[in-house]
Amino acid sequence: MLTVATGNKAVAAAVKAVRPDVIAAYPITPQTEIVEQIAEYVTAGEMDSRYIPVESEHSAMAACVGASITGARTFTATSSHGLAYMHEMVNWAAGARLPIVMANVNRAMGPGWNVWAEHTDAFQERDTGWLQVYVSTVQEAYDTTLMAFRIAEHQDVILPVMVNLDGFLLSHSMQSLETVTLGDFVPPFHLPHAIDIANPAGYGTLTGPDQHFKFRWEIEQSMRKSVAVIRETEQDFAGRFGRNYGVAEEYRYEDADVVVIAMGTLGKEAEVAVDILRDEGVRAGSLRVRWFRPFPDLDLSGRELVVIDRDYSFGFGGVLAHSLVAKSRVEPYSVIAGLGGQEVTYDDIAGFVRDRKPGQESWFGVNGNV
Amino acid sequence: MTEIPKEEYILKCTSACAGCPSSLILRYVLKAAGPDTVLVVPACCTSVIQGIYPNTAMNVPVYNVAFAAAAACASGMSEAFSKAGKKTNVIVYAGDGGTVDIGIQALSGAFERETDFLYICYDNEAYGNTGMQRSGSTPIGARTTTTPGGKIHAKKDIDAIVAAHHPTYLATACAAYPQDLFKKVQKALSLPGSKFLHVLAPCPPGWRFSSEKTVAMGKLAVRSGIWILFEREYGKVTINGPSKAALVKPAPLEEYLAGQGRFKGIDQNAIDALKSQAAARALHLQREAEGIC
Ligand SMILES: Cc1ncc(C[n+]2csc(CCOP(=O)(O)OP(=O)(O)O)c2C)c(N)n1
Ligand code: SF4
Ligand SMILES: [Mg+2]
Numbered sequence: 289m290l291t292v293a294t295g296n297k298a299v300a301a302a303v304k305a306v307r308p309d310v311i312a313a314y315p316i317t318p319q320t321e322i323v324e325q326i327a328e329y330v331t332a333g334e335m336d337s338r339y340i341p342v343e344s345e346h347s348a349m350a351a352c353v354g355a356s357i358t359g360a361r362t363f364t365a366t367s368s369h370g371l372a373y374m375h376e377m378v379n380w381a382a383g384a385r386l387p388i389v390m391a392n393v394n395r396a397m398g399p400g401w402n403v404w405a406e407h408t409d410a411f412q413e414r415d416t417g418w419l420q421v422y423v424s425t426v427q428e429a430y431d432t433t434l435m436a437f438r439i440a441e442h443q444d445v446i447l448p449v450m451v452n453l454d455g456f457l458l459s460h461s462m463q464s465l466e467t468v469t470l471g472d473f474v475p476p477f478h479l480p481h482a483i484d485i486a487n488p489a490g491y492g493t494l495t496g497p498d499q500h501f502k503f504r505w506e507i508e509q510s511m512r513k514s515v516a517v518i519r520e521t522e523q524d525f526a527g528r529f530g531r532n533y534g535v536a537e538e539y540r541y542e543d544a545d546v547v548v549i550a551m552g553t554l555g556k557e558a559e560v561a562v563d564i565l566r567d568e569g570v571r572a573g574s575l576r577v578r579w580f581r582p583f584p585d586l587d588l589s590g591r592e593l594v595v596i597d598r599d600y601s602f603g604f605g606g607v608l609a610h611s612l613v614a615k616s617r618v619e620p621y622s623v624i625a626g627l628g629g630q631e632v633t634y635d636d637i638a639g640f641v642r643d644r645k646p647g648q649e650s651w652f653g654v655n656g657n658v
Numbered sequence: 659m660t661e662i663p664k665e666e667y668i669l670k671c672t673s674a675c676a677g678c679p680s681s682l683i684l685r686y687v688l689k690a691a692g693p694d695t696v697l698v699v700p701a702c703c704t705s706v707i708q709g710i711y712p713n714t715a716m717n718v719p720v721y722n723v724a725f726a727a728a729a730a731c732a733s734g735m736s737e738a739f740s741k742a743g744k745k746t747n748v749i750v751y752a753g754d755g756g757t758v759d760i761g762i763q764a765l766s767g768a769f770e771r772e773t774d775f776l777y778i779c780y781d782n783e784a785y786g787n788t789g790m791q792r793s794g795s796t797p798i799g800a801r802t803t804t805t806p807g808g809k810i811h812a813k814k815d816i817d818a819i820v821a822a823h824h825p826t827y828l829a830t831a832c833a834a835y836p837q838d839l840f841k842k843v844q845k846a847l848s849l850p851g852s853k854f855l856h857v858l859a860p861c862p863p864g865w866r867f868s869s870e871k872t873v874a875m876g877k878l879a880v881r882s883g884i885w886i887l888f889e890r891e892y893g894k895v896t897i898n899g900p901s902k903a904a905l906v907k908p909a910p911l912e913e914y915l916a917g918q919g920r921f922k923g924i925d926q927n928a929i930d931a932l933k934s935q936a937a938a939r940a941l942h943l944q945r946e947a948e949g950i951c
Binding site for chain 1: 701705711722723724725726759760762785787788789791792794803804805806807
């Protein structure tokens with residue numbers, strides 16, 4: 289069915305279609321609309337999930353953990369400070385191998401209070417064992433949330449998945465949305481280590497170095513296997529519903545000499561910049577990194593790269609740029625832009641490309657050189 | 659009548675909604691506390707009311723801090739001032755969500771340690787900052803954006819929870835009674851240890867009444883007995899003037915409920931629950947005041 293929705297409403301609609309057993313969530317700008325919409329669905333009897341209006345995000349994730357270990361399908365949503373406050377339980381969810389799905393509406397961390405888009409909140413959780421995906425349109429938010437459940441619950445994965453959407457730029461933007469009839473795209477799942485009264489077991493028991501090491505290695509093995517699961521899920525999704533994204537989405541990429549790489553809405557904005565540059569005779573293309581964990585293996589050889597980070601790791605650099613330096617052995621021009629919701633237009637992005645300085649880093653609007 | 663100082667510590671450029679009770683309460687709190695005061699404010703409407711950097715509507719230092727952190731942050735501040743030999747008032751100014759929900763652990767810890775500070779909870783009975791979702795302090799039957807069918811759980815009794823920590827001073831107040839509020843803040847700040855002030859904040863957009871009725875709504879809350887003004891000083895309970903009369907002959911609760919859009923369509927069971935909770939609370943306080951409990 290074709291409708292119009294915000295990014296937040298699209299996420300809520302996808303969650304409704306997947307019918308989790310238990311949802312526990314706490315409001316925070318700009319995620320609030322997801323929680324409110326789900327509360328409305330449940331109150332109106334349109335969704336038979338148990339909805340727990342917890343007293344904090346730590347409790348939101350703790351409630352999801354408690355529900356998930358019984359074998360229930362669970363969902364939560366948060367943003368920035370909420371994600372940070374839940375951090376202990378974010379680790380817990382992955383370490384306990386629970387296929388919880390969470391929407392995170394990317395927002396800057398304080399102080400001072402700032403409610404606008406930035407990716408640092410989710411990047412601070414990147415080493416916890418969660419899969420992370422970043423979307424750029426309302427449709428993609430919906431589609432990816434559906435896929436997230438199937439990927440998380442796949443027997444080769446059994447790890448939590450975080451779906452990230454940019455605060456306000458996407459969470460509150462109205463775009464067209466084609467909802468689907470899900471059929472058996474997200475099948476019922478079995479949690480192999482669910483609590484079973486007939487077979488009592490100790491969970492999260494004191495664990496020595498060797499066993500701990502083994503559990504970490506198992507998480508990494510599942511992460512590696514998830515690459516194939518993501519690919520297979522995206523293919524099946526494309527076959528059924530006609531839309532395909534990939535681990536990284538290419539735009540006029542094939543013959544491009546210079547490629548803009550970004551995530552989330554900036555990655556979409558870059559496509560317009562590419563068109564402008566092509567009109568000027570520059571052979572530009574773009575690549576929007578969707579899956580950040582597992583991080584994609586990208587062959588970027590022979591191209592000039594302009595990487596835009598809406599984040600920063602202090603004392604180090606742009607997280608995306610340096611992930612590509614490490615993984616793909618490239619020497620990009622690293623642009624730090626859009627922190628705390630700073631406005632970045634496609635003209636600005638075209639400017640980054642025109643003024644590129646390979647191997648260097650620039651802060652948009654600070655260095656005075658862009 | 660108590661003389662209320664003319665000095666203003668909250669200036670006329672706030673970003674509060676029209677008829678905002680939180681800024682009204684804060685105005686009198688600061689008049690009572692005076693300039694040697696630091697406010698500690700967790701995420702809440704007051705984070706927004708101050709205005710946007712580099713401007714501020716506040717004329718005393720305000721330390722904004724994470725949502726769950728206010729009472730713990732104030733503990734550190736209070737100890738540091740005390741070590742430096744300073745008598746600066748440390749006042750937490752927090753919403754109900756930051757007090758009864760996410761902030762309750764830090765609050766409990768600070769009161770158990772008898773931290774020298776005043777904790778003020780202004781209670782608009784929901785999460786105002788994020789657009790009026792339910793809190794643990796939302797009354798039964800009230801519609802919020804996360805309880806579209808009316809809340810099914812009762813309001814958390816934070817006064818009883820704090821009282822169980824045996825603070826030196828605990829009192830309730832209401833935005834509609836500034837004289838009473840002013841006196842209670844002054845008294846609290848004159849006492850050592852941990853002090854708690856719980857102030858009802860009738861919120862026009864949240865409770866859905868028109869913005870010129872904030873004071874009228876606060877008066878109705880007290881007259882109907884749903885909100886009781888009392889003090890507990892070193893454990894001794896006194897019911898204050900306006901509530902004494904209200905408990906003898908309360909105004910009908912229906913009048914209070916009918917004036918607010920959030921109670922539209924409330925069912926009889928919820929009304930009965932509100933009434934019986936109010937009656938039980940009144941009886942308990944009256945007995946305590948008479949020294950029976
Ligand atoms: C850890 C964390 N979770 C959620 C939020 C979002 N948030 C900010 S203020 C607020 C509600 C505050 O409600 P209350 O304490 O009652 O104060 P009011 O806004 O009503 O004044 C919420 C949910 C946050 N800032 N930090
Ligand atoms: S929502 Fe209510 S408490 Fe918050 S600023 Fe507006 S009037 Fe004040
Ligand atoms: Mg509140």
